[in-house]
Amino acid sequence: LDLEALVETVRRAVRPLGVAHRVLLTRVDPRSLGEALEAQTALMEAGVPAFHAFVRAYKAHERAALDGKPITRWRGPNAREAEADYRRVAEELLRELARTPERREA
Incomplete structure (x- = not known):
């Protein structure tokens, strides 16, 4: 998961369209839920809306x-x-x- 690339994609390709959006983390390792929480926090801090829920792999x-x-x-x-x-x-x-x-x- 490259959060920097994701944030940049949202800024350049999604926001200019003016559509409602939110990132959903999928394929989350059930043994590493802390990493998913860190990723959600990083996205929110970057101004990228993310679901609180996620889908484990x-x-x-x-x-x-x-x-x-x-x-x-x-x-x-x-x-x-x-x-x-x-x-x-x-x-x-x-x-x-x-x-x-x-x-x-x-």
């Missing part, structure tokens, strides 16, 4: 895809944790949308 994602099932229907190791990560992202996004009705009208 579990084999469950790959195995569910190989079985042709969404993670919500796959039953195996870490399936519930993988599903919970996506649910947290969705809940955060829905809370934000509920707070900003003007975005829904645009």
Whole structure:
């Protein structure tokens, strides 16, 4: 993860478009959650909005895809944790949308 490149991309390519945006950290090592928190803090300090939630890297994602099932229907190791990560992202996004009705009208 190259945060400097990400921040620069947001500044040069995303902000000029004037679109709402937020960075989602994915493939986060479940054994190194501190690094994900540091990355989120660094992004916020750089003025780049980031989700508080993140998606950890579990084999469950790959195995569910190989079985042709969404993670919500796959039953195996870490399936519930993988599903919970996506649910947290969705809940955060829905809370934000509920707070900003003007975005829904645009």
